[in-house]
């Protein structure tokens with residue numbers, strides 16, 4: 001069973017006084033299998049964040065559906081199996097790293113010794129054990145993003161959904177963050193990420209979906225996409241140009 005399955009998923013927003021329609025996702029069909037690192041790429045406004053919000057049950061589709069492990073995103077069992085890292089993880093600066101994790105852990109129903117064990121384990125994963133009592137206002141952007149990932153891992157989910165996970169990080173922090181995601185994948189986590197950094201995709205993903213104006217215009221392995229050109233950026237830009245004529 002796919003970890004994420006979208007069936008004819010469509011989202012139409014209505015904006016302004018005239019309630020003008022904006023089709024952010026259009027009959028999207030997609031399957032993400034267990035154990036994959038899947039990247040959804042596309043230009044600004046393609047619909048990537050809308051897809052993530054639908055998959056997390058934060059928005060409802062206009063038509064079609066998205067299922068996680070065969071279930072709607074809103075059921076508690078599904079929520080317990082998904083970890084989410086938003087594009088810019090942000091928490092009050094006076095909180096210490098450990099307090100942040102305690103707060104999020106309690107929100108997901110963890111208590112007592114189990115919560116402490118999970119906090120220790122995730123701090124180890126993201127290499128922030130030494131900073132557990134540091135207020136997050138002293139954290140660099142990279143450290144904050146790693147704390148965000150620790151938060152997403154607290155309840156030991158099978159699926160991690162990462163929205164532009166390395167946007168705003170410097171090259172060294174980005175490199176470290178990618179290595180961390182690969183290690184989590186090797187440890188069995190399915191990873192779904194949203195990005196417009198093509199370099200990111202080439203370095204990390206097993207499969208890629210290319211989204212443009214709410215439509216999935218191509219899905220394939222990085223190796224397959226690279227059959228058409230030497231670098232992924234050229235392939236993706238060519239595909240986007242080709243589809244710009246049609247859409």
Ligand SMILES: Nc1ncnc2c1ncn2[C@@H]1O[C@H](COP(=O)(O)OP(=O)(O)OP(=O)(O)O)[C@@H](O)[C@H]1O
Pocket residue numbers: 013014015022023024042043044045046047048049050051196
């Ligand atoms: N709440 C909203 N109300 C109305 N329109 C919206 C809303 N959210 C997004 N949109 C529109 O839907 C389309 C898709 O937006 P979305 O944020 O999903 O794209 P994206 O691929 O994540 O873009 P970016 O890379 O810039 O974050 C855009 O045209 C956007 O303006």
